[in-house]
Amino acid sequence: MFERNEEMDDEFAKLIRRVNLPRVVIDNDSCEAATVIQVDCVNKHGILLEFVQVLTDLNLVVTKAHISSDGGWFMDVFNVIDHEGKKIRDEEVINYIQRRLETADGSIPSQRGSVGLVPSEESTSIELTGTDRPGLLSEVCAVLTDLHCNVVNAEIWTHNTRAAAVVQVTDDTTGCAIEDRRRLAIIKEMLCNVLKGNNDLKTAKMTLSPPGITHRERRLHQIMFADRDYDNVERNEGTRVDDRSSRPHVIVSDCAERDYTVITMQSKDRPKLLFDIVCTLTDMQYVVFHGVVLTGRKEAYQEFYIRHVDGVPISSEAERERVMLCLEAAIERRAYEGLELELCTEDRLGLLSDITRILRENSLCIRRAEISTKGGKARGTFYVTDVTGNPVDPKVVDSIHRQIGRGILQVKWNSSSAKPHNENTFSYLFGSFFKARNFRLIKSYS
Known part of the structure; x- marks a missing residue:
C-alpha cells in the first residue's frame, strides 16, 4: 500500500508540472547592459540545472542571477549577454530560448560512476x-x-x-x-x-x-x-604566483536561524562557471533554495543557501570539507x-x-x-x-x-599572469529575510 501511495504521489506531481508549465519572460528594456530572463515554474530537484544548461548550451554568459525556490514554486531571474558582451537581439534566438525554457521539466538523468x-x-x-x-x-x-x-x-x-x-x-x-x-x-x-x-x-x-x-x-x-x-594533491612549493592568486575561494558556513547551509564563492569569472557549480551541487544531491550570482571585472561572486535533498543542512565538518573541495574542483576543471x-x-x-x-x-x-x-x-x-x-x-x-x-x-595568447581586479568587501542581502554576510576577498599576490 505504501509503494502504491508513493507511485500515486509521483504521478500527481507529474500532473502538476504538466498543468503548470514554466512561465518565461524575456525582457530587453529593463536593464541597459543585459537581457533579463525570468522563469517561474513548479519546483523540482534539478530544475535549476536544466535552465542553466539551456543558457550554457547557447553560449550565453550569466552576469547576474537571483534564485528563490522556497516551497513548491521556483523563480529565477538571469541577466545574460552573448559571447560578444551584447544583449540578445535576434528574435529567432529569443524564441528558441523561450521554447527551450518553457519545455524544461528538470528530469535530468544521472549516470554518476559509469564509464565505458x-x-x-x-x-x-x-x-x-x-x-x-x-x-x-x-x-x-x-x-x-x-x-x-x-x-x-x-x-x-x-x-x-x-x-x-x-x-x-x-x-x-x-x-x-x-x-x-x-x-x-x-x-x-x-x-x-x-x-x-x-x-x-x-x-x-x-x-x-x-x-x-x-x-x-x-x-x-x-x-x-x-x-x-577533488582529493587534495600536495601542491608544489614552486607553484607560480599567478596560479596561487587565481585559485577559487569557497566558504561553507551555517545559517542556523533558517536551517540552511550557506556557500559563498569567489573566483575568476569565465564562461560556464555557473553551470559547473550548479551541476556539482545537483549531482551531490543538494538543493539550492536561494542564491545570488554577480560578476565584476574578471571576478565572480556566488552565494547559495542549500540543503541536502533529504531536507537537512550540512551537519558535519567532514561533509563541509568535502563540499568545499568538490566545488573548488568543479571551478578549476576548465579554468x-x-x-x-x-x-x-x-x-x-x-x-x-x-x-x-x-x-x-x-x-x-x-x-x-x-x-x-x-x-x-x-x-x-x-x-x-x-x-x-x-x-x-x-x-x-x-x-x-x-x-x-x-x-x-x-x-x-592568454594574459594568464593578469591579476584579479581588487574589489571592496562584498555582501548580499535578501531583504529582511537573511542577514547580510560579508565576503572576505582573497589577498592579491604581487
Whole structure:
C-alpha cells in the first residue's frame, strides 16, 4: 500500500508540472547592459540545472542571477549577454530560448560512476579516465586511428593529475556507430592499456554505460567526481604566483536561524562557471533554495543557501570539507589559462592523432581540449603548456606552425599572469529575510 501511495504521489506531481508549465519572460528594456530572463515554474530537484544548461548550451554568459525556490514554486531571474558582451537581439534566438525554457521539466538523468562505451545510431561514445601524463591524448588518438575509429566529437579535461574524456567515434568504413561486440571489446582493452600506463595505481574502470543520454560536460564532471579528482594533491612549493592568486575561494558556513547551509564563492569569472557549480551541487544531491550570482571585472561572486535533498543542512565538518573541495574542483576543471590553439581544417581519419603527436613531439602537454566535426570540417580548441606546466616558448609555437600550417592552426595568447581586479568587501542581502554576510576577498599576490 505504501509503494502504491508513493507511485500515486509521483504521478500527481507529474500532473502538476504538466498543468503548470514554466512561465518565461524575456525582457530587453529593463536593464541597459543585459537581457533579463525570468522563469517561474513548479519546483523540482534539478530544475535549476536544466535552465542553466539551456543558457550554457547557447553560449550565453550569466552576469547576474537571483534564485528563490522556497516551497513548491521556483523563480529565477538571469541577466545574460552573448559571447560578444551584447544583449540578445535576434528574435529567432529569443524564441528558441523561450521554447527551450518553457519545455524544461528538470528530469535530468544521472549516470554518476559509469564509464565505458555506448553505441548509438550515429556514433559510439567512449568515456575514459586515468592518470594524466604528457602524451596521453596522443597515445589514445593513435590507438583509435589504428583501430579505424574516426573521432567526430571529443572533450578532454585534466585536473589534479587525473584526466577524463568523452569521445564520440564512428567506423571509418561505414561512417556509423561501432556495434560489433568483439570489436568494442578490443577497443576497450587497447584503450585501457594506454590509460593504465606503467605505474598507474588508480586504473580506469571501463564498462558498458547504462542506457540514456547525459549532457557531455555534466558527464565529465560526474566522471572526474567518481574518480575523486577533488582529493587534495600536495601542491608544489614552486607553484607560480599567478596560479596561487587565481585559485577559487569557497566558504561553507551555517545559517542556523533558517536551517540552511550557506556557500559563498569567489573566483575568476569565465564562461560556464555557473553551470559547473550548479551541476556539482545537483549531482551531490543538494538543493539550492536561494542564491545570488554577480560578476565584476574578471571576478565572480556566488552565494547559495542549500540543503541536502533529504531536507537537512550540512551537519558535519567532514561533509563541509568535502563540499568545499568538490566545488573548488568543479571551478578549476576548465579554468586553466594556458596557450590556446584553435584548429580548423578538412576532416580525415587520423587527423587528431597527427595533431596531438606534433604537440607531444614539441614537448607540449594538453590540459584541456574540445574537438568537433561538421560538414567535412574539423574544429578544435587545445589549451597547452610545456611539460613543467609553464607557458609555451614562442619558438615552439613557430615550430608547430611550420609543421601544421598557419592557416590550419591559430594561436590565441592568454594574459594568464593578469591579476584579479581588487574589489571592496562584498555582501548580499535578501531583504529582511537573511542577514547580510560579508565576503572576505582573497589577498592579491604581487
